[in-house]
Amino acid sequence: MEQHDKKIVLFPKWKEKIEARAFQALRNKRFEEALENLNTLLDYQVSNQEIDIAKLTCLIELGRQREAELLCEELLTKKDDHYFAYVHIYATLLFQANKYEGVAELIEDVFEDENTIPEPYLSQLTTLRSLNSTLLKQQTDQQLTVTLKQLKEAVEKQDDVMQWHLVNHLNDSDISLYNSIFLEMLKDEEVNPIVKTVIISLLQANTYDELIEIVKFSDKMYINPNDFPYMTDHPFYQKIKKELETLEQDNPSLHALADQLLYRYFFVVYPFINEDMDISLLKEAIIYLVSASFMDEEALNQTKIKESLALYIEDLLYYEKVYFSLMKE
Structure with missing residues (x-):
């Protein structure tokens, strides 16, 4: 239904009539009819907690879970006197949909300032928090067990x-x-x-x-x-990265490509880091390969490469092939 101009208001009698129709339909479980009338009221900026909760009830009963969740999120942003009522409704809605992780995030956020939660919401949310924690662990354990089985099958195949x-x-x-x-x-x-x-x-x-x-x-x-350094924290990796920094000011695009090539190389070989490698030759090989992508075939054929550099280039190309053999999938 289209949003009406905010300057247009319902006459009190019309407002009362539409409200009466909406809540009568709700009591009789005619949720589509109730929702239509509630939306009419909301289009005319007629809103209060009773109307908001009624609309939420209709959406839930009609199985429109995502719309109900979005409405809850919208109501929470109001931060009005009914905030904790909306928190409890939203948490319950997520819980009933088995969205335990979402429940945990919502409740933990609210409990950061636990002293501000009034009763009876504090008791209700505390109970829900405890139950949700148990079910979230069970759900996570089940997911991990399924993933473990899938991983074993993937290794076998x-x-x-x-x-x-x-x-x-x-x-x-x-x-x-x-x-x-x-x-x-x-x-x-x-x-x-x-x-x-x-x-x-x-x-x-x-x-x-x-x-x-x-x-x-x-x-x-x-x-x-x-106690072994993470790949990107490894001293040798950091040394080469620093060597490549000289490219950054002269040619940022070339530097970005060189940095990515270095990362892919280490991703394949880590933790087997040959610290006896000649850093200057490795740097030169990386720069050669990323520069080659900007050169035509004739220029490449005319480029003379010394044997020591060729070995590093060959290694880099081999590990690039290994990396993309999986990543291209």
């Missing part, structure tokens, strides 16, 4: 793309359930090295404090994730 999506799905999760399969995947030559890098970062984020074995490209090493 050597499905790199599915493994990639599943391990990335675990950010901000308690991964203790996955420790065993992660340790096996890190030793498995068939698991994509990029997936292994994500697993290492998950173990680091969860402060896994034991020695682990990692195999990449037939090389093996042992690290403790809890």
Whole structure:
């Protein structure tokens, strides 16, 4: 229904008549009819808590969950005397829809200033908070169990793309359930090295404090994730980044491409960092490759490359291929 000009108001008798029709329809569970009349009132800027709650009731009864949620959010922004009533209704609405994470976010936000919550809302929200916490944990545990099963299947099928999506799905999760399969995947030559890098970062984020074995490209090493530097914090990575900073002022576009190439290279090889590499040659190889994207074939063919530099270029190209073999999916 179109919004009427705010200057136009309903005559009191018409307002009373439409209100009466709306609430009579609501009592008789004719929710579509009630909603139509309530919207007419709202179009004429006739609004109060009773009308807002009535509209919310209609939306819920008609199964229009998303509209009901949006209305709750709109009512919360009013920050009026009925704020905590709206919080309780919204939290209950989300809870009944099994949106436990949304309930937790809403209630925790309100409980940051618990002393301002009046009764009976404090008791009601405290009870809902406790129950929601239990169900949220159950829901999260169920999701993690399903993901674990899917990950095991993806490893068995050597499905790199599915493994990639599943391990990335675990950010901000308690991964203790996955420790065993992660340790096996890190030793498995068939698991994509990029997936292994994500697993290492998950173990680091969860402060896994034991020695682990990692195999990449037939090389093996042992690290403790809890005290091993994150990929982008690694001193060697930082050294090369600093070397590339000289490009930033002269050619920002080239610098951005060089920075991305460096990141992709480390993402593939980490934590196998050969600190004996010649930083100047690695920098030169990176700049050559990103510059090549702006050069025509004739210019490229005329460019002479010394053998030592060619080896670094070859390595970078190989690891680029490994990176995009998964990322292009």
